[in-house]
Amino acid sequence: MIPPHLRPLAKLTPALLAAAGLLLTLSQPQTRLDAWLYDGLTRLRPAPAGDAGITLIAIDQKSLAELGRWPWPRAYHALLLDKLRGARAVGMDIVMAEPSGEYDDLQLAQAIRGNGKVVSPVFPELQEGRLTETRPIPLLTQGLAALGHTDYEQDDDGVIRRVFLRAGLGAPRYPSFAQAVADTASRRAAPPLPQPDRPALTWQRSQPLMIPFSSGAKPYQTVSYADALLRLPPETFNQRIVLIGATATGLGQRHLTPVSAHNLGLSGVEINAYATYGLLTDQGITPLPPIWRALAAAVALLLGDWLLSRLSGSKRKLAGYALASLALPSGSAILLYGARIWIGGGIPASLLLLAGLGRFVAGHARLQQLASTDGLTGLNNRRQFDESYAKALQKHGKHAKPLALLIIDLDNFKGYNDRYGHAAGDEILRQAAGALTQCFTRRGELTARLGGEEFGVLLDDCGLETALMAADRFRRKLEGLALPHAASPSGFVTCSIGVAARVPRGHGDGRMLFEMADQALYQAKSEGRNRAVPAAG
Numbered sequence: 001m002i003p004p005h006l007r008p009l010a011k012l013t014p015a016l017l018a019a020a021g022l023l024l025t026l027s028q029p030q031t032r033l034d035a036w037l038y039d040g041l042t043r044l045r046p047a048p049a050g051d052a053g054i055t056l057i058a059i060d061q062k063s064l065a066e067l068g069r070w071p072w073p074r075a076y077h078a079l080l081l082d083k084l085r086g087a088r089a090v091g092m093d094i095v096m097a098e099p100s101g102e103y104d105d106l107q108l109a110q111a112i113r114g115n116g117k118v119v120s121p122v123f124p125e126l127q128e129g130r131l132t133e134t135r136p137i138p139l140l141t142q143g144l145a146a147l148g149h150t151d152y153e154q155d156d157d158g159v160i161r162r163v164f165l166r167a168g169l170g171a172p173r174y175p176s177f178a179q180a181v182a183d184t185a186s187r188r189a190a191p192p193l194p195q196p197d198r199p200a201l202t203w204q205r206s207q208p209l210m211i212p213f214s215s216g217a218k219p220y221q222t223v224s225y226a227d228a229l230l231r232l233p234p235e236t237f238n239q240r241i242v243l244i245g246a247t248a249t250g251l252g253q254r255h256l257t258p259v260s261a262h263n264l265g266l267s268g269v270e271i272n273a274y275a276t277y278g279l280l281t282d283q284g285i286t287p288l289p290p291i292w293r294a295l296a297a298a299v300a301l302l303l304g305d306w307l308l309s310r311l312s313g314s315k316r317k318l319a320g321y322a323l324a325s326l327a328l329p330s331g332s333a334i335l336l337y338g339a340r341i342w343i344g345g346g347i348p349a350s351l352l353l354l355a356g357l358g359r360f361v362a363g364h365a366r367l368q369q370l371a372s373t374d375g376l377t378g379l380n381n382r383r384q385f386d387e388s389y390a391k392a393l394q395k396h397g398k399h400a401k402p403l404a405l406l407i408i409d410l411d412n413f414k415g416y417n418d419r420y421g422h423a424a425g426d427e428i429l430r431q432a433a434g435a436l437t438q439c440f441t442r443r444g445e446l447t448a449r450l451g452g453e454e455f456g457v458l459l460d461d462c463g464l465e466t467a468l469m470a471a472d473r474f475r476r477k478l479e480g481l482a483l484p485h486a487a488s489p490s491g492f493v494t495c496s497i498g499v500a501a502r503v504p505r506g507h508g509d510g511r512m513l514f515e516m517a518d519q520a521l522y523q524a525k526s527e528g529r530n531r532a533v534p535a536a537g
Helices: 004-013 013-027 033-044 062-065 074-083 102-115 178-184 225-230 268-280 291-307 313-338 346-373 382-399 415-422 421-440 464-482 509-526
Strands: 054-059 090-091 118-127 130-134 146-149 152-154 160-168 202-210 222-224 241-246 403-410 445-451 454-459 494-500 533-536
Touching: 004 313, 033 160, 033 313, 033 346, 033 403, 054 062, 054 268, 062 202, 062 225, 074 225, 090 178, 090 268, 090 509, 118 178, 118 382, 130 160, 178 241, 178 268, 202 222, 202 313, 202 346, 222 225, 222 509, 241 268, 291 313, 291 346, 313 346, 346 382, 346 464, 382 403, 382 445, 382 454, 382 509, 403 421, 403 464, 403 509, 421 445, 421 454, 421 464, 454 464, 464 494, 464 533, 494 509, 509 533
Parallel strands: 054 222, 054 241, 090 118, 090 241, 118 146, 494 533
Antiparallel strands: 118 130, 160 202, 403 454, 403 494, 445 454
């Protein structure tokens, strides 16, 4: 049973859970629980059907073996861009921030202008303690269709799950590389290329989009750079969206993703291929803003706990909480697959399950307490008293310490019931129990209702003289309440107490101690009641 001073707090449990869910969800944009859930759902996502029209020209080990060590002459890229004039867009994910040679740079610049659909990367870089934008050299930039940023944000576990559609130094002024490629392929007019960076500004991001990674077949074709340059005819790339970038080990940073095999990671151009596919096919996943995710978690916890707490039966309640905890990530999966919205749900699901376990444990404790508590007085019942008595006998016998027993009987209680009624008699029992609770508060003092108007008290490590003093203290406490009792010689409710104490020494000592206290109680009644009498011997 919940203590009275804790009952208002227990009623507030749904609201407290909602507040916890709100704060925890707001504390991090992507918690480990939500990350684990998202990765699992991502791996279950079916592979894209059909050809998405994306070709990745990979600077791979085969190309390095055929064309030589990196970096290659930019004339190679110029020749390749000439072959890609029939492509819908070309995302050239290669850093060209430094001049290479006047002829090479001029040849590549002419190829870029001649193609007319080339997108190149821009990204933040720290140089001499100053954050700058790294862009292609001006000669190359002049002919580009667009610039797109290749900045990726890693979550706390080092995994990339999203891209920002806008980012830039001082303001989010560049589209993402994938967005710039998709816009070029869709022939959407690109805005004028932003001017180079301004000093003393921070890199800013906006419009997050979860990348639609999937297991199984990739949503793009991959060909080797060497094959694309030397063997494949230009018609191979007509009306294709082409991304060019390094995939060979050692040529660029590899990033962990939800679908990285053997923790090897994916190259930047491969991540851009997934992101471009998502934008072109409207398969990108929009994460719900943190404040809305937090509010959704709070509402789910508030309503969930409020409704589930009303289920009857501890096992049924626990099952309800478990099913509701599963329903939250299931709802996230439905929104992810059906509406392409990511809401998470790991925190509210965990909190709801913990709340269910807490209520299950509290329910069991309450049942155990009810089974061991007298319903009228709130004291321990006879069953609990007998169990505690047996344990106390064993403990005191083992350590050779005296155990004291008080048996208390309200004087002429039948006469009270006859005169005032049983409801008034029940109130007297409650008053007596309250007085017992106030008198015996120390550790090792156990009070119980043994039945009817009879009460028992066990006192650990207590001799006869100390026990008799404690008994008389309670007797005077009850008498001092001055509860009217017209059928009593004193005119008030009183009690008689038998007191016994001894060191348990054998199997029959428990019965003997009880009989000694019972005999002392009989003697107290025989001597006129309203007294505490010690057992003889």
